[in-house]
Amino acid sequence: MAYGVILHVSGEVPIFGEIExxxxxSDTIIIVSNPRSxxxxxxxxxxxxxxxxxxxxxxxxxxxxxxxxxxxxxxxFVRE
Numbered sequence: 001m002a003y004g005v006i007l008h009v010s011g012e013v014p015i016f017g018e019i020e021x022x023x024x025x026s027d028t029i030i031i032v033s034n035p036r037s038x039x040x041x042x043x044x045x046x047x048x049x050x051x052x053x054x055x056x057x058x059x060x061x062x063x064x065x066x067x068x069x070x071x072x073x074x075x076x077f078v079r080e
Contacts, residue, residue, distance in 0.1 A: 004066035007032065010059050014038055017053075022065070029054050030063075 002018040007030070009015060017032035035043060035053050042048060 001068070002033070004068065005032070006038065006064040006066065007055065008061045008063070009055065010061055013043075015043065016040075023057060023063075028057055030057055030060065 002020055003022060005017060005019055007015045007017065014037075015032065015035050016038050017035040019030060019032055023030050031052055031054050033052050035046065035050070037043060046053065
């Protein structure tokens with residue numbers, strides 16, 4: 001299952017993309033597929049043909065994990 005994420009890389013605009021699995025505490029890199037800006041535009045420092053990028057974890061400030069389509073289908077209990 002791929003996760004939609006927003007990477008906040010030091011000194012760069014946030015990057016939206018997909019990762020196959022969440023990083024472990026021992027990981028030193030993260031592989032992102034289909035990297036793009038939040039608006040869906042290409043990143044100016046990547047070639048147009050690029051489909052995956054490897055970033056070192058040390059350059060990433062934090063990672064936002066976006067809800068999947070399955071998560072939006074969940075209806076939780078609401079007490080009135």
